Amino acid sequence: MNELDWKQPALVGGVMAGILSVIPIVNFANCCFCAWLLVGGAVAAKMLINRAPRPVRSGEGAQVGAVAGLIAAGIYSLISLAFAVFNIGQRFQEELLNRMAEMSNDPNFQAAIRKMIEEGANQPMAQKLISVLITLIIVSVIYIGFSTLGGLLGVALFEKRRDQPPPPQYPPGYPPGQPPNYPPNYPPQYPPPSGGSGGSGGSGGDQGGWPQG
Amino acid sequence: MNITGRRDAMIVYAALMALSILWAALILAAPWLTSEGHFLASAVIYKGFSAVCHQAPERSFYFHGRQMGVCSRCASIYAGFIIGLLLYPFLRDLREERFPPRWILIGAAVPTAIDFTGGVLGLFANTFLSRALTGVLFGAVAAFYVTPGLVSALNDWRARLTVHKTNS
Numbered sequence: 001m002n003e004l005d006w007k008q009p010a011l012v013g014g015v016m017a018g019i020l021s022v023i024p025i026v027n028f029a030n031c032c033f034c035a036w037l038l039v040g041g042a043v044a045a046k047m048l049i050n051r052a053p054r055p056v057r058s059g060e061g062a063q064v065g066a067v068a069g070l071i072a073a074g075i076y077s078l079i080s081l082a083f084a085v086f087n088i089g090q091r092f093q094e095e096l097l098n099r100m101a102e103m104s105n106d107p108n109f110q111a112a113i114r115k116m117i118e119e120g121a122n123q124p125m126a127q128k129l130i131s132v133l134i135t136l137i138i139v140s141v142i143y144i145g146f147s148t149l150g151g152l153l154g155v156a157l158f159e160k161r162r163d164q165p166p167p168p169q170y171p172p173g174y175p176p177g178q179p180p181n182y183p184p185n186y187p188p189q190y191p192p193p194s195g196g197s198g199g200s201g202g203s204g205g206d207q208g209g210w211p212q213g
Numbered sequence: 214m215n216i217t218g219r220r221d222a223m224i225v226y227a228a229l230m231a232l233s234i235l236w237a238a239l240i241l242a243a244p245w246l247t248s249e250g251h252f253l254a255s256a257v258i259y260k261g262f263s264a265v266c267h268q269a270p271e272r273s274f275y276f277h278g279r280q281m282g283v284c285s286r287c288a289s290i291y292a293g294f295i296i297g298l299l300l301y302p303f304l305r306d307l308r309e310e311r312f313p314p315r316w317i318l319i320g321a322a323v324p325t326a327i328d329f330t331g332g333v334l335g336l337f338a339n340t341f342l343s344r345a346l347t348g349v350l351f352g353a354v355a356a357f358y359v360t361p362g363l364v365s366a367l368n369d370w371r372a373r374l375t376v377h378k379t380n381s
Contacts, residue, residue, distance in 0.1 A: 031267035032329070033287060058312060059366030099270065112252050131257070138261035146265065152362035156312040
């Protein structure tokens with residue numbers, strides 16, 4: 001992927017997925033199979049395809065998706081840490097736990113959930129940050145994984161040049177544009193034509209570069 | 214068809230299968246840990262999965278009397294993915310780097326999209342069975358796109374490593 005311009009696609013896909021994953025209400029789309037991460041990875045792959053002079057391989061889509069996921073995870077982590085420090089989002093989490101308790105008929109489970117909510121409210125900041133960090137590590141792995149999937153599926157959906165034969169692979173240092181099996185002394189050096197080349201300039205003029213006989 | 218090393222393809226396949234089984238095990242571990250009284254470990258797993266699923270109790274399968282880590286549609290997609298991985302070596306060469314035609318992926322996503330959209334818009338009520346069947350179909354087909362993609366990624370990485378070693 002070195003020769004492809006992958007940095008900007010990964011940045012755009014990652015920033016898009018990261019920001020959309022932290023905006024309240026908008027981020028509910030992530031509840032549907034991590035949709036914003038899939039979209040971010042696919043956008044990165046689509047941008048890579050648009051800029052690439054040759055067909056993008058599925059592995060390159062996966063790689064640009066993974067980098068986009070890493071960026072998205074970074075944005076999500078920074079904002080989540082800020083939320084944890086300032087106690088934002090605590091009430092929503094408590095509501096979710098309460099709903100889980102209400103759905104269960106088991107009084108022991110309900111009591112455990114209530115205890116968990118109480119402990120969460122009275123948790124010291126250091127403990128809270130540690131639990132947030134553990135969660136962030138898990139979420140980051142999930143984000144990178146789903147964004148990689150998005151990149152893969154993006155190539156599967158958007159790369160329309162797959163049926164073209166791939167360009168030949170040259171050994172390192174070989175001049176680009178030359179087939180690999182030419183003899184080492186190719187192209188042969190011809191003596192300059194005597195008497196000019198018909199005034200057309202260049203090598204061979206309208207003869208396509210062949211030496212004049 | 215781009216054919217690459219069989220050993221590399223086997224590594225990718227085995228790693229993908231192991232990760233998928235681990236993922237499914239975590240989905241089942243969340244309710245099991247709760248039922249065994251390990252609430253903190255269970256809460257961490259539930260919280261982690263909340264990043265990828267709404268976890269609505271009324272739309273989830275239950276295990277050991279507790280809801281699974283993800284909803285029924287997500288659980289079905291993951292189960293379908295494992296089924297797809299199991300079928301993959303019988304239907305395609307593991308070393309194949311190219312995707313199947315894209316219409317198969319789009320076609321497999323359509324039933325899930327209809328089932329989801331119909332439910333959201335109130336056109337019809339989707340059921341556990343409809344979510345499970347459409348999810349398994351999509352997950353199984355997705356495995357046929359993820360596997361060649363990762364095989365290609367590993368080959369790219371190996372090729373770059375070889376060039377780097379040759380140059381240095």
